[in-house]
Structure formats: structure tokens, C-alpha cells
Amino acid sequence: MEPALDVEGLEKTYGAVRAVRGLSFQVAPGEVLGLVGPNGAGKTSTLRCLAGILPPSAGRVRVAGFDVAQAPVEAKRQLAFLPDEPRFFEYLTVWEHLNFTARLYGVEDWEERGRALLEEMELTGREKSLPGELSRGMKQKLSIACGFLHQPRLILLDEPLTGLDPLGIRRMKASLRRRAEEGTALVLSSHLLPLVEELCHRLLVIAGGRAVALGSLPEIREQMAGGAGDGASLEELFVRITSAASEEARARGNEPA
Structure with a gap:
């Protein structure tokens, strides 16, 4: 595949x-x-x-x-890229952002799909809202809805x-x-x-x-060498691996101490 x-x-x-x-x-x-x-x-x-x-x-x-x-x-x-700080057109509503995205990607049945995504993202009733009227979390949901619209x-x-x-x-x-x-x-x-x-x-x-x-x-x-990672959580492994990588880089002279 x-x-x-x-x-x-x-x-x-x-x-x-x-x-x-x-x-x-x-x-x-x-x-x-x-x-x-x-x-x-x-x-x-x-x-x-x-x-x-x-x-x-x-x-x-x-x-x-x-x-x-x-x-x-x-x-x-x-593909769809969903950044940590979504940016929108300040004078386009939620529904207009979906329409704009659909036109960019050539999504013909976008209205039905858009309504389903707004419901999934708990944005139903916000279709006429501008980005400035949305909370940080709502903006994130709108970004994700736009990203999902063309089924990447x-x-x-x-x-x-x-x-x-x-x-x-x-x-x-x-x-x-x-x-x-x-x-x-x-x-x-x-x-x-x-x-x-x-x-x-x-x-x-x-x-x-x-x-x-x-x-x-x-x-x-x-x-992990010698079974040191046995049973460790991702957080524990992350600290060990990245610390070891930093030490190795400093030994090569690629990073400041």
C-alpha cells in the first residue's frame, strides 16, 4: 500500500x-x-x-x-495543515469560511458536509459569527472543520x-x-x-x-540501552532520549553547554 x-x-x-x-x-x-x-x-x-x-x-x-x-x-x-494559531479572514463568517475552503478544494457537496462538521465541532448556530466573535477554542474548532471539509x-x-x-x-x-x-x-x-x-x-x-x-x-x-526503558511512560522516555541527544550534541560541539 x-x-x-x-x-x-x-x-x-x-x-x-x-x-x-x-x-x-x-x-x-x-x-x-x-x-x-x-x-x-x-x-x-x-x-x-x-x-x-x-x-x-x-x-x-x-x-x-x-x-x-x-x-x-x-x-x-x-492534505490539511492545522496550525496551533489559526488565522482567519476577519470579515468572513463561519459559514463563509467553509464556503471559501470548499471553493479552493473543489468540494461540490460542501453544504451538507459543512453542516455535519459544524455539528461535530459544536459550532451549530454560529454560522453567521465572525472570527472576532469566537472564543479561542471555537476558532480552533473552525480551523479543524475547514481542514476536514475536503476529506484529506x-x-x-x-x-x-x-x-x-x-x-x-x-x-x-x-x-x-x-x-x-x-x-x-x-x-x-x-x-x-x-x-x-x-x-x-x-x-x-x-x-x-x-x-x-x-x-x-x-x-x-x-x-533503550540495557532495558532501561522497560515499563517507562512516554514522559520518562522523552526526558531520557532528549537528554541523551543533548549530551551527545554538546560532546560533538554542536550545542552550547
Whole structure:
């Protein structure tokens, strides 16, 4: 089966700073991959390169078989990128944002689908509201509804639960699970490690722009030297792995002490 996302040797540099260094991984249809790492690890740069927002400095990204650099329109039609700080047109209503998104992606039956998404996101009755009239959590839900509208094969999420209350978080987790069960691939970046541990099939841990661990939680536990990861939570493994990566980088002289 063709991967929904295929990344080979991804690099991103900003001047002398190498934010992403040689990332290679795949995400299968229906798989949820957790992208985790400390602040400044390169997670957001990675997501923006995957989404085609930033051009990679080197390497290749394919979405549903389409090269993001060579066939950007076709690739972007297959994905949705949901940033941690959604931005909207201040003079378009909730319903008009869905209409605009549908026109961009050529979604013909968007009205029925849009109403269903508004109900799922608890935005029914807010169709005529402007972004300035929405709470932080409601804006997040509108961003997600717009992202789900064209039924992408790959969804990239950067801190998707920001601003949601506990009930909203529970419902959002159910929505993400349902998309995965229907065959959509998801890449989820979050500092909420219990959320990542609960939803994700595999984890990609990055530090200093490099992949320092990739696999399921049991596989990563097994990779820990001498069985040190046996029974450890994701939080414990995260601290051990990223601390070890920082020590290694300092030993190479790549990071300040």
C-alpha cells in the first residue's frame, strides 16, 4: 500500500542554522504518528515543510504519491495543515469560511458536509459569527472543520487541542480517531505527551532537528540501552532520549553547554 506520507532526507536551514537534519520516515493510511521533541527541536519547521508552506533545503516529501516540490497543487489537495494559531479572514463568517475552503478544494457537496462538521465541532448556530466573535477554542474548532471539509488523505496537526475545554478535548480525540479509522493518516505534534501516548500508533522523537527515536512505544522502550526503558511512560522516555541527544550534541560541539 502506498504511504500517505513519504519523507526522505528532509533538511531545512535558516542561514547557518540547521533546523531539520536528514529526517526520513513514512506514515501509512490510517496511521497516527506522534511528532514530539523539546522546544526548538524543529517540529514546526518539519510540519511546514511537509505542508509545502516552507521549501525544504534538501530532501523530498511525497503526499499520496505527489511530490510536494514538483506537484505542489496536487499534493496540497491531499492534505490539511492545522496550525496551533489559526488565522482567519476577519470579515468572513463561519459559514463563509467553509464556503471559501470548499471553493479552493473543489468540494461540490460542501453544504451538507459543512453542516455535519459544524455539528461535530459544536459550532451549530454560529454560522453567521465572525472570527472576532469566537472564543479561542471555537476558532480552533473552525480551523479543524475547514481542514476536514475536503476529506484529506493526510492531516498535519500542530497542538490541535489548544484552547479546548475538557469536553472539547474528549470530542476532538474521538474525531481524530474516527478519521484514522476511516483511513486518513495523521501527524500529530504536541507537548501533551499523555495525548500523544493515547492516540498515536508510532512516535518520531526529534532533538536538534534530528530523529533520535522512531517506532511504537514498546519498540522505543526496547531500544533503550540495557532495558532501561522497560515499563517507562512516554514522559520518562522523552526526558531520557532528549537528554541523551543533548549530551551527545554538546560532546560533538554542536550545542552550547
